[in-house]
Amino acid sequence: MAASKGPRRPRAETPKGFRDWFGAEVTDRAEMLTRIAEVYHRYGFDALETSAVETVEALGKFLPDVDRPNEGVFAWKEDEDWLALRYDLTAPLARVYAQFRADLPTPYRRYQMGPVWRNEKPGPGRFRQFTQCDADTVGTPTVAADAEICAMLADCLEVVGIARGDYVVRVNNRKVLNGVMETAGILDPADPGRFAAERGIVLRAIDKIDRLGEAGVRALLGAGRKDESGDFTRGAGLNAAQADVVLAFMSARGADGAATLANLRALVAQSETGRAGVDELSVIAGLLSAQGYGPDRIVIDPAVVRGLGYYTGPVFEAELTFEILDEKGRPRQFGSVAGGGRYDDLVRRFTGETVPATGVSIGVDRLLSALRAKGRIGQERAAGPVVVTVMDRDRMDDYMAMAGELRAAGIRAEVYLGNPKNFGNQMKYADRRHAPLAIIQGSDEAARGVVQVKDLVLGAALAAGASLEEWKDRPAQVEIARGDLVARVRAMLGQAR
Amino acid sequence: MAASKGPRRPRAETPKGFRDWFGAEVTDRAEMLTRIAEVYHRYGFDALETSAVETVEALGKFLPDVDRPNEGVFAWKEDEDWLALRYDLTAPLARVYAQFRADLPTPYRRYQMGPVWRNEKPGPGRFRQFTQCDADTVGTPTVAADAEICAMLADCLEVVGIARGDYVVRVNNRKVLNGVMETAGILDPADPGRFAAERGIVLRAIDKIDRLGEAGVRALLGAGRKDESGDFTRGAGLNAAQADVVLAFMSARGADGAATLANLRALVAQSETGRAGVDELSVIAGLLSAQGYGPDRIVIDPAVVRGLGYYTGPVFEAELTFEILDEKGRPRQFGSVAGGGRYDDLVRRFTGETVPATGVSIGVDRLLSALRAKGRIGQERAAGPVVVTVMDRDRMDDYMAMAGELRAAGIRAEVYLGNPKNFGNQMKYADRRHAPLAIIQGSDEAARGVVQVKDLVLGAALAAGASLEEWKDRPAQVEIARGDLVARVRAMLGQAR
Numbered sequence: 001m002a003a004s005k006g007p008r009r010p011r012a013e014t015p016k017g018f019r020d021w022f023g024a025e026v027t028d029r030a031e032m033l034t035r036i037a038e039v040y041h042r043y044g045f046d047a048l049e050t051s052a053v054e055t056v057e058a059l060g061k062f063l064p065d066v067d068r069p070n071e072g073v074f075a076w077k078e079d080e081d082w083l084a085l086r087y088d089l090t091a092p093l094a095r096v097y098a099q100f101r102a103d104l105p106t107p108y109r110r111y112q113m114g115p116v117w118r119n120e121k122p123g124p125g126r127f128r129q130f131t132q133c134d135a136d137t138v139g140t141p142t143v144a145a146d147a148e149i150c151a152m153l154a155d156c157l158e159v160v161g162i163a164r165g166d167y168v169v170r171v172n173n174r175k176v177l178n179g180v181m182e183t184a185g186i187l188d189p190a191d192p193g194r195f196a197a198e199r200g201i202v203l204r205a206i207d208k209i210d211r212l213g214e215a216g217v218r219a220l221l222g223a224g225r226k227d228e229s230g231d232f233t234r235g236a237g238l239n240a241a242q243a244d245v246v247l248a249f250m251s252a253r254g255a256d257g258a259a260t261l262a263n264l265r266a267l268v269a270q271s272e273t274g275r276a277g278v279d280e281l282s283v284i285a286g287l288l289s290a291q292g293y294g295p296d297r298i299v300i301d302p303a304v305v306r307g308l309g310y311y312t313g314p315v316f317e318a319e320l321t322f323e324i325l326d327e328k329g330r331p332r333q334f335g336s337v338a339g340g341g342r343y344d345d346l347v348r349r350f351t352g353e354t355v356p357a358t359g360v361s362i363g364v365d366r367l368l369s370a371l372r373a374k375g376r377i378g379q380e381r382a383a384g385p386v387v388v389t390v391m392d393r394d395r396m397d398d399y400m401a402m403a404g405e406l407r408a409a410g411i412r413a414e415v416y417l418g419n420p421k422n423f424g425n426q427m428k429y430a431d432r433r434h435a436p437l438a439i440i441q442g443s444d445e446a447a448r449g450v451v452q453v454k455d456l457v458l459g460a461a462l463a464a465g466a467s468l469e470e471w472k473d474r475p476a477q478v479e480i481a482r483g484d485l486v487a488r489v490r491a492m493l494g495q496a497r
Numbered sequence: 498m499a500a501s502k503g504p505r506r507p508r509a510e511t512p513k514g515f516r517d518w519f520g521a522e523v524t525d526r527a528e529m530l531t532r533i534a535e536v537y538h539r540y541g542f543d544a545l546e547t548s549a550v551e552t553v554e555a556l557g558k559f560l561p562d563v564d565r566p567n568e569g570v571f572a573w574k575e576d577e578d579w580l581a582l583r584y585d586l587t588a589p590l591a592r593v594y595a596q597f598r599a600d601l602p603t604p605y606r607r608y609q610m611g612p613v614w615r616n617e618k619p620g621p622g623r624f625r626q627f628t629q630c631d632a633d634t635v636g637t638p639t640v641a642a643d644a645e646i647c648a649m650l651a652d653c654l655e656v657v658g659i660a661r662g663d664y665v666v667r668v669n670n671r672k673v674l675n676g677v678m679e680t681a682g683i684l685d686p687a688d689p690g691r692f693a694a695e696r697g698i699v700l701r702a703i704d705k706i707d708r709l710g711e712a713g714v715r716a717l718l719g720a721g722r723k724d725e726s727g728d729f730t731r732g733a734g735l736n737a738a739q740a741d742v743v744l745a746f747m748s749a750r751g752a753d754g755a756a757t758l759a760n761l762r763a764l765v766a767q768s769e770t771g772r773a774g775v776d777e778l779s780v781i782a783g784l785l786s787a788q789g790y791g792p793d794r795i796v797i798d799p800a801v802v803r804g805l806g807y808y809t810g811p812v813f814e815a816e817l818t819f820e821i822l823d824e825k826g827r828p829r830q831f832g833s834v835a836g837g838g839r840y841d842d843l844v845r846r847f848t849g850e851t852v853p854a855t856g857v858s859i860g861v862d863r864l865l866s867a868l869r870a871k872g873r874i875g876q877e878r879a880a881g882p883v884v885v886t887v888m889d890r891d892r893m894d895d896y897m898a899m900a901g902e903l904r905a906a907g908i909r910a911e912v913y914l915g916n917p918k919n920f921g922n923q924m925k926y927a928d929r930r931h932a933p934l935a936i937i938q939g940s941d942e943a944a945r946g947v948v949q950v951k952d953l954v955l956g957a958a959l960a961a962g963a964s965l966e967e968w969k970d971r972p973a974q975v976e977i978a979r980g981d982l983v984a985r986v987r988a989m990l991g992q993a994r
Contacts, residue, residue, distance in 0.1 A: 414541025
């Protein structure tokens with residue numbers, strides 16, 4: 001290999017904040033998404049793939065500002081149009097529904113899976129391209145659509161390998177919170193604009209319950225809170241009785257669904273919106289129960305506060321309930337892997353019409369790491385191919401035929417195609433490929449009609465300190481008849497994997 | 498739905514040259530790619546997914562010019578870097594190999610599937626985002642790697658549903674063409690720069706053989722050619738004997754592989770490069786034959802000229818040999834669906850090292866339309882869900898339970914979630930969803946413990962003019978016991994699909 005001189009060479013680097021995915025990182029994700037897609041499909045959801053590029057105008061939110069667009073999206077000017085990479089799958093759904101609504105069924109159930117791009121400061125584990133996996137029902141106000149999505153979410157988690165009991169889908173309702181706000185005197189149905197600032201502070205406060213606990217939230221609901229660094233955050237100014245109402249909402253979960261609903265109904269008895277919200281939760285619980293989705297899978301839980309500021313009706317969140325060790329070795333609950341809810345302004349900005357919609361987004365990367373933590377993926381999947389080594393350079397056709405036979409039997413196999421001169425390099429290559437077995441046939445073996453099969457799983461175990469004693473019934477290398485190659489390799493793989 | 502007034506509404510439009518994919522367009526492609534990925538995997542190729550965004554510097558070819566980059570890519574400036582969407586999967590592979598080569602096996606077999614973007618003038622059927630599906634082997638000069646890719650390509654076509662006999666993988670070699678150029682006196686191994694312009698014209702001329710035929714190519718090899726519009730294209734200036742050599746190359750295919758190789762060997766006997774090229778073809782043919790890939794699947798064919806200007810060694814192309822009707826109803830061969838070959842400059846611009854590589858790219862959209870033309874996809878796959886209609890709005894739990902039972906049995910099913918008031922609308926919806934069956938249960942049926950199952954496939958056939966006679970054994974609607982729902986629906990679907 002000759003080194004060339006000349007102009008400065010380009011850097012071979014992934015752009016800042018981006019990454020590549022290799023081998024099982026790609027296939028594990030693809031397999032998980034395929035299984036989820038099968039569930040979505042079975043529920044009557046249709047696949048959609050929108051173009052990765054949208055006009056900035058259609059994406060909304062982020063509008064070009066003089067020379068370059070706002071932060072948040074990757075955008076550029078193309079002729080007269082500003083174009084951008086989609087930053088989620090909901091904005092493209094809104095555009096598609098507005099554009100094609102005459103040709104789509106009503107309601108329109110659709111799912112979409114694929115990359116989205118965020119022009120944000122990258123951080124550890126935070127990348128500028130990641131995968132989303134959404135399902136939404138557009139065009140119906142019935143909470144039967146919300147109940148269906150909760151059931152589907154539970155099915156999705158189970159189909160990818162999260163056992164029942166290791167997850168729970170929790171359901172809450174923004175309308176109940178609005179009833180709570182009315183009851184606490186910070187929402188006036190006759191003048192919805194009043195107390196908007198207070199409600200904003202309340203929403204942000206209850207969203208911090210996990211981090212600050214009840215005392216911290218109570219401070220933020222009241223006069224305000226000074227944090228450890230001494231910084232002061234102004235509170236919503238609620239008195240103790242008002243704050244009690246908000247806190248009672250978050251802790252309204254009872255011994256069972258009926259008790260929770262009774263607690264909520266009592267809390268918002270004075271609010272029409274609140275009562276409607278409790279009724280919706282009651283209908284959802286009934287529909288789910290009729291399909292056999294009991295509290296071991298889906299519960300009404302007013303402690304779900306994430307997203308309540310964004311959604312307009314039912315809100316749901318899937319949480320994994322088993323413990324994993326965090327980076328400091330402490331056990332902690334795995335936490336949320338999916339969330340969603342009802343939102344009603346999906347296409348209004350395009351058409352002026354209010355179209356009700358509800359949907360869920362599964363956190364693909366978090367769910368994958370949960371499956372990895374549970375040992376559901378990353379095991380045999382990662383196993384490499386059987387490597388057929390090359391002892392005689394002029395007998396490549398024999399080696400390729402061996403690999404071909406193994407593949408025809410469904411066994412992953414490849415011939416070593418590097419320089420065959422140094423056999424040690426071939427073994428190092430097989431190791432790097434995580435090959436379970438290596439096939440070896442020199443001219444001597446060829447003349448005798450046999451091949452050697454080397455057990456590399458055993459070799460690796462011995463190298464890692466296993467005693468020969470525990471492996472004594474398992475030879476490190478066997479000689480087999482050439483004609484038995486497929487049958488013997490298949491048997492050894494059954495043992496090796 | 499209230500219409501809102503206010504500022505001009507954004508247009509709900511896919512950007513110019515982009516499109517969306519719906520339902521089976523997404524799932525048929527995903528399924529085809531999954532099957533191809535399984536073949537690639539079995540051959541020992543590892544999955545790779547590179548970020549969609551690259552630095553313009555890493556992509557090469559297209560460099561930013563003052564204010565905006567050249568045509569061809571979508572590019573934008575982000576802080577100090579120019580970024581761009583990848584325009585193929587080969588340039589990212591080069592970047593990845595240069596960046597991670599210390600951690601990758603040598604040789605590195607990888608496959609990648611995904612969207613690429615071209616900033617080109619859109620046209621009918623030509624979009625700015627489309628899917629590529631590549632497999633490449635990087636880091637080995639042996640033509641065993643090329644042979645392996647040809648075999649793998651044949652396997653891929655068969656696994657997605659192209660029958661043996663309906664395709665052929667044709668193999669040629671750029672080195673043989675170079676030998677032909679030497680023999681024709683327009684390539685001097687001692688002075689490779691000489692006659693470069695002539696060779697460029699020759700390459701472009703032979704690339705047009707399908708369109709211009711032998712006479713047209715002969716004109717371009719000689720003095721030049723005037724087309725129908727009167728425009729004159731200057732030729733390479735070869736005399737008749739020189740042109741004969743080039744044309745003999747393209748028509749060197751004999752009755753079998755041995756005859757073809759003999760013809761080629763005679764043609765380039767005076768050229769060392771040419772002889773080496775014929776030897777390579779001979780080795781490839783031998784390796785393939787040893788694995789059972791005969792001329793019914795893979796042939797040596799000097800008439801493969803596409804890409805000869807780009808590749809440096811073996812070149813291959815997969816062609817579908819069955820006829821389809823073109824837009825004017827005339828039968829024509831389906832043509833090429835995949836191509837590839839050996840190229841040696843993959844990572845040189847990054848590292849200065851020459852790294853040999855070979856690979857193939859399958860034309861995803863063309864292969865999909867071939868499968869559609871053969872009726873392999875787009876049939877039952879497109880069938881819609883069983884639609885459970887809503888007769889009594891307050892019995893949604895019963896209807897959801899029916900759909901849940903069907904889904905638990907693996908049957909695609911959904912409850913109608915639009916406004917149930919007008920039953921006709923529910924039937925229209927079921928039609929639009931391509932539902933094979935509709936489930937109907939009013940309060941009367943509920944009291945009697947039965948449901949009605951309406952056969953919508955039959956209904957559609959009758960509406961399309963089928964006579965009742967041919968369907969006489971098949972009732973348009975049956976009443977069944979509620980408890981038999983799953984069993985009866987499964988049986989009726991077996992009949993309906």
